[in-house]
Amino acid sequence: MQKKQVYVYKAFERFWHWMQAILIFFLAFSGFEIHGSYTFFGFQDAVKYHNIAAYMLIVLIVFAIFWHFSTGEWRQYVPSFNNIAAQLNYYILGIFKNSPHPTKKTVLTKLNPLQKLTYFGLKILVIPVIVTSGLLYMLYRYPQRHGIEALNIESLELIAIIHTIAAFLLLSFIITHLYLITTGEKVTTNLKAMLTGYEELDEHNDEEKKSSSEKSE
Numbered sequence: 269m270q271k272k273q274v275y276v277y278k279a280f281e282r283f284w285h286w287m288q289a290i291l292i293f294f295l296a297f298s299g300f301e302i303h304g305s306y307t308f309f310g311f312q313d314a315v316k317y318h319n320i321a322a323y324m325l326i327v328l329i330v331f332a333i334f335w336h337f338s339t340g341e342w343r344q345y346v347p348s349f350n351n352i353a354a355q356l357n358y359y360i361l362g363i364f365k366n367s368p369h370p371t372k373k374t375v376l377t378k379l380n381p382l383q384k385l386t387y388f389g390l391k392i393l394v395i396p397v398i399v400t401s402g403l404l405y406m407l408y409r410y411p412q413r414h415g416i417e418a419l420n421i422e423s424l425e426l427i428a429i430i431h432t433i434a435a436f437l438l439l440s441f442i443i444t445h446l447y448l449i450t451t452g453e454k455v456t457t458n459l460k461a462m463l464t465g466y467e468e469l470d471e472h473n474d475e476e477k478k479s480s481s482e483k484s485e
């Protein structure tokens with residue numbers, strides 16, 4: 269089948285992706301300093317910067333939620349269990365034998381079933397847990413303390429543990445994500461697509477895009 273350059277990732281999507289990546293990297297870096305894993309900024313500054321980045325992430329998340337619902341892109345993340353075994357098999361074995369990718373990427377289905385499941389889990393579980401526990405952590409420690417006491421939070425320990433577990437989960441996602449980025453057609457294909465928005469896909473994807481935009485007109 270003929271290949272064509274297709275506009276897969278829109279401008280906001282790319283902005284959101286890269287801002288999110290930078291903020292999460294920074295939050296992980298400053299967070300693990302707060303955790304006591306190393307010293308870089310110094311504890312007080314690490315807390316200050318962690319809080320600023322956390323607020324930026326929350327604002328970004330609000331915009332991203334609005335964008336996903338107003339464009340209908342949220343549908344990309346609805347998990348589908350079709351082809352999961354084939355996709356797993358591909359990552360474990362097929363990829364090393366140059367087997368073809370078991371799922372075809374199109375504008376309407378950008379994510380393979382494993383990605384859908386993982387991103388869905390991040391969006392409805394890991395991110396909400398890290399944001400909520402982070403906010404409780406923040407509000408407990410600072411002037412709003414009395415408000416939080418009304419919620420009956422006896423100790424920070426449980427919140428800190430939940431926040432740290434979510435941070436480890438996010439970190440393991442990032443490590444896997446960095447590896448999977450390199451598993452496109454060429455090592456740099458996926459990275460280039462998220463930078464420019466364009467990716468070389470089978471030609472029928474364009475038709476699919478056309479017919480979907482005709483339908484929505």
Ligand code: HEM
Pocket residue numbers: 292295296297298299300302303304315318319322323325326398399401402403405406407409428431432434435436438439
């Ligand atoms: C909106 C999101 C977030 C908020 C509101 C938030 C807030 C906080 C606060 C208030 C603290 C405690 C600072 C102190 O001791 O005074 C903290 C600690 C920490 N944060 Fe976050 N954070 C967020 C996201 C993240 C992310 C994305 C990561 C990592 C990927 C992360 C990793 C950590 C770690 C590892 C700690 C140290 C926990 C401990 O050992 O006590 N945070 N965070």
